[in-house]
Amino acid sequence: MKLLLVEDHDELANNISGYLAKEGYVVETVLGQQRAISKLTGFDYDVVLLDLMLPDGSGMDVLEYIKSHYPDIGVLIISAKNALDDKVKGLELGADDYLPKPFHLSELNARVKAIYRRRQMSGHSKMVFNEITIDTVTIEVVVCDTTLDLTRKEYELLLFLLVNKNRVLTKQSIAEHLWGDYMDAMDSFDFVYQHIKNLRKKITAAGGKDYIQTMYGSGYKFNSNL
Amino acid sequence: MKLLLVEDHDELANNISGYLAKEGYVVETVLGQQRAISKLTGFDYDVVLLDLMLPDGSGMDVLEYIKSHYPDIGVLIISAKNALDDKVKGLELGADDYLPKPFHLSELNARVKAIYRRRQMSGHSKMVFNEITIDTVTIEVVVCDTTLDLTRKEYELLLFLLVNKNRVLTKQSIAEHLWGDYMDAMDSFDFVYQHIKNLRKKITAAGGKDYIQTMYGSGYKFNSNL
DNA sequence: AATTAACTTCAAAATCTCTTCAAAAAGCGA
DNA sequence: TCGCTTTTTGAAGAGATTTTGAAGTTAATT
Numbered sequence: 001m002k003l004l005l006v007e008d009h010d011e012l013a014n015n016i017s018g019y020l021a022k023e024g025y026v027v028e029t030v031l032g033q034q035r036a037i038s039k040l041t042g043f044d045y046d047v048v049l050l051d052l053m054l055p056d057g058s059g060m061d062v063l064e065y066i067k068s069h070y071p072d073i074g075v076l077i078i079s080a081k082n083a084l085d086d087k088v089k090g091l092e093l094g095a096d097d098y099l100p101k102p103f104h105l106s107e108l109n110a111r112v113k114a115i116y117r118r119r120q121m122s123g124h125s126k127m128v129f130n131e132i133t134i135d136t137v138t139i140e141v142v143v144c145d146t147t148l149d150l151t152r153k154e155y156e157l158l159l160f161l162l163v164n165k166n167r168v169l170t171k172q173s174i175a176e177h178l179w180g181d182y183m184d185a186m187d188s189f190d191f192v193y194q195h196i197k198n199l200r201k202k203i204t205a206a207g208g209k210d211y212i213q214t215m216y217g218s219g220y221k222f223n224s225n226l
Numbered sequence: 227m228k229l230l231l232v233e234d235h236d237e238l239a240n241n242i243s244g245y246l247a248k249e250g251y252v253v254e255t256v257l258g259q260q261r262a263i264s265k266l267t268g269f270d271y272d273v274v275l276l277d278l279m280l281p282d283g284s285g286m287d288v289l290e291y292i293k294s295h296y297p298d299i300g301v302l303i304i305s306a307k308n309a310l311d312d313k314v315k316g317l318e319l320g321a322d323d324y325l326p327k328p329f330h331l332s333e334l335n336a337r338v339k340a341i342y343r344r345r346q347m348s349g350h351s352k353m354v355f356n357e358i359t360i361d362t363v364t365i366e367v368v369v370c371d372t373t374l375d376l377t378r379k380e381y382e383l384l385l386f387l388l389v390n391k392n393r394v395l396t397k398q399s400i401a402e403h404l405w406g407d408y409m410d411a412m413d414s415f416d417f418v419y420q421h422i423k424n425l426r427k428k429i430t431a432a433g434g435k436d437y438i439q440t441m442y443g444s445g446y447k448f449n450s451n452l
Numbered sequence: 453a454a455t456t457a458a459c460t461t462c463a464a465a466a467t468c469t470c471t472t473c474a475a476a477a478a479g480c481g482a
Numbered sequence: 483t484c485g486c487t488t489t490t491t492g493a494a495g496a497g498a499t500t501t502t503g504a505a506g507t508t509a510a511t512t
Contacts, residue, residue, distance in 0.1 A: 022396050022444055106402045107265060139394045139444055151500060152443035191502050193459070216510060217457070377489055417491050419470070442468070442499065459508070466501065477490070482483100 001116060001136065002044065002163055005029045006036040006062060007051040007078075016049070017180055019105045020112070024136040026159050029180055033062050040066065044163075045073050047112050050095075052079040063095055074115040078103070129162060129224065131208050144207035153178060154199045161212060161222040170219035196220060227342060228252045228270065228406075232262040232288060233277040233304075242275070245331045246338075250378070252406045262288050270389055271299050272345075273338050276321075278305035293320035300341040304329070355388060355450065357434050370433035379404060380425045387438065387448040396445035422446060 003025050007013040010031075017027040028045075030036045036048075048066060052059040059079075066073055075095045096115045099108060127134040133142045139155060141148040150158065156178050161169065171189035178192075196212060204210050213223040229251050233239040236257075243253040254271075256262045262274075274292060278285040285305075292299055301321045322341045325334060343363070353360040359368045365381060367374040376384065382404050387395065397415035404418075422438060430436050439449040 019396070019398060022398075024394075104402055106399050107261075109399075110265070137394070138392050138447065139441060153501070188503090190458090190504085194502075197459075214458070379490070414492090416469095416493085420491075423470075440469070453512105455510100455512085457508105457510075460506085462504090462506105464501105464503075467499080469496105469498075471496075472494090473492105474494105475490105475492075477488100479488070480486085482485090 001046045001112075002026045003028070003112065004036070004039060004045045004048045006031075006033070006048060006059070008032065008053065009051070014180070016105065016108065020109065021156065023109050024139055025112075026156065026163060026177070027180075028177055033059060036062050037065055040070060040073075045070075047074040047076060047096075047115050049076050049078055049108075049112070052077060076108075076111055076115055078108070127159075127162060129165070132162075132203070132211075134159060134162065143203055146206045148202050148206055150199070150202065153195050154202070157195050157199055158203075161220070165222040165224050168215050168219050168221045174220070227272050227338075228403075229254070229338065230262070230265060230271045230274045231255045232257075232274060232285070234258065234279065235277070242331065242334065246335070249335055251338075252382070252404065254406045263291055266292065266296060266299075270386075271296075273300040273302060273322075273341055275302050275304055275334075275338070278303060289321055298345070300345050302334075302337055302341055304334070353385075353388060355391070358388075358429070358437075360385065360388065369429055372432045374428050374432055376425070376428060379421050380428070383421050383425055384429075387446070391448040391450050394441050394445050394447045400446070 001024075003020060005013060005017050005020075005027055007016065007029065008031050013029050013031075017029050020027045028039065030039050036050075040048075048062075050059055050062060050066075059077075063075055063077070066075055077095045077098045078101060079098070097111050099111055127136070131144045134140075135142075136159070141150055141155065141158065157174065160174065160177055171192045172187075174192050175187075175189050200210060200212050203212075209226050211222050211224070211226060213221050215221060227250075229246060231239060231243055231246075231253055233242065233255065234257050239255050239257075243255050246253045254265065256265050262276075266274075274288075276285055276288060276292075289301055289303070292301055297320075303321045303324045304327060305324075322344070323337050325337055353362065357370045360366075361368075362385070367376055367381065367384065383400065386400065386403055397418045400418050401413075401415050422440075426436060426438050429438075435452050437448050437450070437452060439447050441447055
């Protein structure tokens with residue numbers, strides 16, 4: 001399951017995304033409204049966690065945008081503004097739920113799950129692709145009947161690749177997605193490759209095909225047509 | 227035993243939850259109906275204490291929701307509305323008991339216990355998993371014919387792990403479920419590990435397998451496939 | 453052939469788990 | 483209530499694993 005967290009408060013954003021990542025989600029974070037909207041194009045998020053207090057606008061605009069352009073994406077509003085007004089307006093504009101701060105992270109998790117379930121996108125915790133099965137609840141990856149012993153980054157990388165299968169992902173975008181921080185374009189991102197390599201090795205060692213294709217000069221993609 | 231208190235009156239909620247916590251329950255409190263429903267997903271409460279006078283709805287909806295989605299959870303209605311109507315309707319909808327305000331806290335305690343006992347009687351009071359047997363009525367855990375001498379936290383931890391077996395539980399979520407208080411994401415949660423350790427030791431000392439698996443970087447899970 | 457990117461290898465750095473020990477809190481009997 | 487025992491929590495550090503960085507080699511593209 002893929003989430004987009006729109007939150008201007010840096011530390012809080014890290015906490016939330018860290019927690020949710022551990023719970024098995026693929027989480028991306030953006031700070032402002034502008035970036036949020038541009039993030040949406042092309043990627044397929046399941047749920048957007050939207051803080052209403054954004055520096056460059058009320059956040060309500062983002063909600064409106066999402067609901068008009070991507071009606072399939074669920075929206076959970078999180079906000080310190082406990083004003084009833086916002087809640088009413090938010091739900092009126094099509095938000096799926098409203099969670100006032102402060103909140104338990106587990107409650108956030110429960111609500112995200114609830115939204116997802118409600119939207120009935122097969123609700124299951126298992127992603128299956130050919131001989132690869134990923135269970136995001138048990139955090140278990142099975143390839144050809146053998147369970148892979150993946151590290152956290154490897155697991156997240158695989159999830160990210162699969163969610164975006166057949167799409168070329170630059171090392172930069174992989175880095176940004178897995179690490180969350182802003183990354184400078186000149187960085188080498190060579191460390192990303194380490195994980196690619198390890199992942200490949202583990203998948204093929206278990207008998208899986210070498211789905212991760214390197215696109216010389218542009219990045220990597222999970223090729224489902226092999 | 228884990229309770230959910232749904233009560234909009236702040237002071238009263240504090241009194242009740244404070245008292246019940248002292249009596250050894252894990253109590254969580256929510257203020258509104260919406261929050262009550264989302265709290266239920268994924269968590270395993272034993273009894274819900276439900277005030278019918280909620281700000282965002284009659285509370286009866288919550289009851290209906292609980293009974294249709296989580297029939298195993300007991301519901302005790304507490305309400306200032308001493309109207310016979312509500313009592314009848316509540317019990318009709320499947321509430322286990324009805325306690326009009328004002329009431330003695332000790333009576334509340336007695337009723338909660340009664341509900342719990344009644345439900346345990348009628349249902350399965352024993353959870354059995356391989357060589358581990360948990361009797362939730364006598365609070366007794368037997369492993370390979372020897373009774374474990376578990377502390378309260380150890381017992382609850384084991385129960386929580388078993389209920390969620392094969393699911394990866396982060397230290398954070400374990401902490402939130404066993405302690406109930408609001409927890410900050412930056413806390414270390416190292417104390418959770420102490421209990422994990424003690425539990426492991428006691429189970430293996432009695433001849434049980436080491437079911438509690440650490441998932442490096444993610445948390446722990448009770449692995450039933452060993 | 454020159455250039456750039458991908459890959460390998462190896463090791464340092466960072467992170468996470470686990471151990472140990474002790475303080476704080478809770479429970480208990482007098 | 484007081485003092486004692488048990489349980490729970492906290493903190494520092496050892497040990498293990500993962501992640502990152504750096505230097506050098508191979509491969510692809512023009």
